[in-house]
Amino acid sequence: RPHLKTLRTLEAADYLLPGKNAPATVSTLAEAEAYANAGYTDLLYAVGIAPAKLARVAQLRQQGISLHILLDTPEQATAVVNFAQLHQQDFSVLIEIDSDDHRGGIKPDASQLVTIAAQLGSHFSGLMTHAGGSYGCSTPAALQTFAQQECDAIRKARQRLAEAGIDCPITSVGSTPTAHFGTDFNDISEVRAGVFTTFDLVMKNIGVCTMDDIAMSVVTTVIGYNKEKHWLLTDSGWMAVSRDRGTANQAVDYNYGQVCRLDGTVINGLTLTGTSQEHGVIELPQDYAVDDFAIGSQLRILPNHACATAAMHPVYHILKSDNSHEQWQRIIGW
Amino acid sequence: RPHLKTLRTLEAADYLLPGKNAPATVSTLAEAEAYANAGYTDLLYAVGIAPAKLARVAQLRQQGISLHILLDTPEQATAVVNFAQLHQQDFSVLIEIDSDDHRGGIKPDASQLVTIAAQLGSHFSGLMTHAGGSYGCSTPAALQTFAQQECDAIRKARQRLAEAGIDCPITSVGSTPTAHFGTDFNDISEVRAGVFTTFDLVMKNIGVCTMDDIAMSVVTTVIGYNKEKHWLLTDSGWMAVSRDRGTANQAVDYNYGQVCRLDGTVINGLTLTGTSQEHGVIELPQDYAVDDFAIGSQLRILPNHACATAAMHPVYHILKSDNSHEQWQRIIGW
Missing domain, CATH: 2.40.37.20 (D-serine dehydratase-like domain)
Structure with missing residues (x-):
């Protein structure tokens, strides 16, 4: 499930995804709406959901888009369940797991995990984690450890849910460094990587790419x-x-x-x-x-950081291998 | 000559300028073109000119816009003079003076000053300086010193040109801190300040505004x-x-x-x-x-820095004093 947040263009999605039904990841609802309007049907909005955004999510789901949302608090789960009941709407929710103490999510052994999944009921679809801490690594061994840690956190959380009788169809891990250094994703349903589309100097320093791989x-x-x-x-x-x-x-x-x-x-x-x-x-x-x-x-x-440099430009000038040029518009806003 | 680079909107210019013929400052040719198309006629593009941009400058001048450009090298002056001759075009050029060893410009006592002005001939319009170093201050006394230093550098450069028989109609100084702390601009034709339109935390720390003045x-x-x-x-x-x-x-x-x-x-x-x-x-x-x-x-x-935060948004939501709302579009690109 590639992350489309670096380039945020419809054209890049054509290169990254095998087809319009292929799973992808977005970082704003503006992206979800743009890709949905372009025919993409399976999108994960990988930022914790705010209750006020549920109406837009519902609208996309009513259009037939498998738009998955993310949360990690009982309060968000309550908002989802209440909205679903009030509007006769089904959602598809992933719970964020904290695999590296980096940003959001709940620990795989937190009691809240089972509580929230149970609370979500039929809206619960799976688990997601993002090892943002892997950006601090610089050796293959350290990156492998982070990749392993992501998968293990998800496995542990899935196991606990299974013990509580809760099925977990989607298990989602990944960041560009861990996606490139993970060795065993066999029992994980998807990996999300994003900045690999162009790479950058941060990734070069981490050891995920070489200077020659940087395409922006x-x-x-x-x-x-x-x-x-x-x-x-x-x-x-x-x-x-x-x-x-x-x-x-x-x-x-x-x-x-x-x-x-x-x-x-x-x-x-x-x-x-x-x-x-x-x-x-x-x-x-x-x-x-x-x-x-x-x-x-x-x-x-x-660029140091392709996502940040790209964000400063509304248009990309694409140099194609046959020396022709294209301009790609960036999806802007939230 | 207020700098329009912070908000970069046509609507803000209405508030900042007394009329369409009032002088203003821009940081890109995209802004110059947008303001020119909206009827503004006196614009300074306050970034050293690249030879390849002269055609766009010439086009605006042919539309009747007093678009002033900036340079600080003999190479740029040669490019201007050559373009002018080849295309029968007149330009209006300011020479950038380095008043605080911060970024660009030539020192007021550099021999190049008179050489470049003479080289420009009728295209020469004046002198400009920007004390970017004033952003490092935090006391009124230090800010006053920077403001004084800006004016003194311009005075010295103007004096040297006068001695060489070169007239200097425009003398332009300023940054938000020095504009607010300068005490004597009597013999200076214009002051350029920009971030005062909304202020920000950097300006609060410098002592140019209070927290309550921050409008973004x-x-x-x-x-x-x-x-x-x-x-x-x-x-x-x-x-x-x-x-x-x-x-x-x-x-x-x-x-x-x-x-x-x-x-x-x-x-x-x-x-x-x-x-x-x-x-x-x-x-x-x-x-x-x-x-x-x-x-x-x-x-x-x-925001820490209003110019940088504003740059991340294509639209402003303006809350007016009568509680009504407006949306202002930002001018994007170069």
Whole structure:
């Protein structure tokens, strides 16, 4: 069940999914509505449901979309059950399991797990976990551990539900790092990965991809220099690359992004060192001269975090392998 | 010459400018084109010009727009002069002066100043500086010094040009902090400030505004909690508030934003402590209980940096003083 949140385009879904009935994951209801309108029928909205959003969920389900929602509190379950009863609506709900103490979810051994599933009754469809903590890893062994931990948390929770007589059709794990390093997903029904669609410098540092695998970049133009400081100034501020500093605490810090030639060749040691709204600063290492980069020349910046950089742009310029161009519109909003 | 880059809406310009011929500042050519199409006639594009953008500038000038451009290198000046000659086009160019060693511009005593102005000839219109370094201040005295420094740098540069027989009709200084703390702009033709339109937590920390002056917020909904960790989970990730951590190195760190009640009342000590793409985490101080904030309840987040938070949203919901609502569309792209 690939996560579509990185690119958020209808066109990317065509490449990622074998067909319109294939399962996918979205991060907003705006995405769910856009993909549903484009004919996709099996979507997981993987953010804890707010009661006020149930009407939109119900509307999509009435259109025949298998839209699954997520929750991890008895209060959310009550809201779902009440809405379902009031509006004669069935839902499909996953309970979020906390497998790594990272963000949301309940522990697989929490007493609430069985309570919430029982409360949901026929609306209960399964379990989901996301090991966001895997982003802090940098060795294959550590990533394998996180992947194992995700599956084990789900297995434990499923076992407890089985003991309570509750069936669990969907078991969903994953993040890009764990999806790529998991070794045994045999008894898990689906894996959700997202940023693998383009990869980025964070994933390169984690060891999930190489620099050559990074398929997203921001084209920038040299608009000035400061010879005293050995700086280039560019027109790629954080409005173009985002404020994300995902590599700041990793082994290699790429600042606001790796600088490449326009043809994509990585320029070793050159990063976008600073950004303001529409200005970028590239502090040149001593082995480059300011004059190596003419005013008006174009460079490419590889992103720290593809999801964050993509979010700054309403349109993608797609370079296809036959050298043709396409523009893909991004789905915007919530 | 107010800077329109924070809100980037046609509607805000109506409030900020006395009329369509009043001078304004933009940060992209997309803005210049949108404001020009809406009838505004005097715009400064305050980012160093790239030669490839001159054709779009020329087009706006041919429409009768006083679009001023900015540069700080002889290479850019050559590009302007060559384009002007080739296309029989006149430009209006400001030279950027570096008044605080912060980003771009040339020093007021650099020999290049007179060279570039002479090179530009009739296309030369004036001088501009931006004390971005003022964002690092926190006392009125320090802000006054930066404001003074901006004006003095411009005065010195203008004096040198006068000695070379070059007239300097436009002298442009400013940033929100220096505009608010400058005391003598008598012989300066214009001040550019931008973020004062809504203010934000960075400006509050600098001492330019109070918390009550902050007029932009992101509405968020509580979607879960973690009782063990004393956390609320919300649906406001960095997709809603941005990755900007502008207060991180200031006296008061608001993390990803100050949390308020939906009615705007500040909840002391409550900040958005963490964000992922669509999830926010509010670590509650000990004097609040998780149960104080019901699942589904709404809160408001005040932004660290209004420009960055605004950039994440294509539409503003405007609450007017008569309690009516408006939606303002944001100008997107470059």
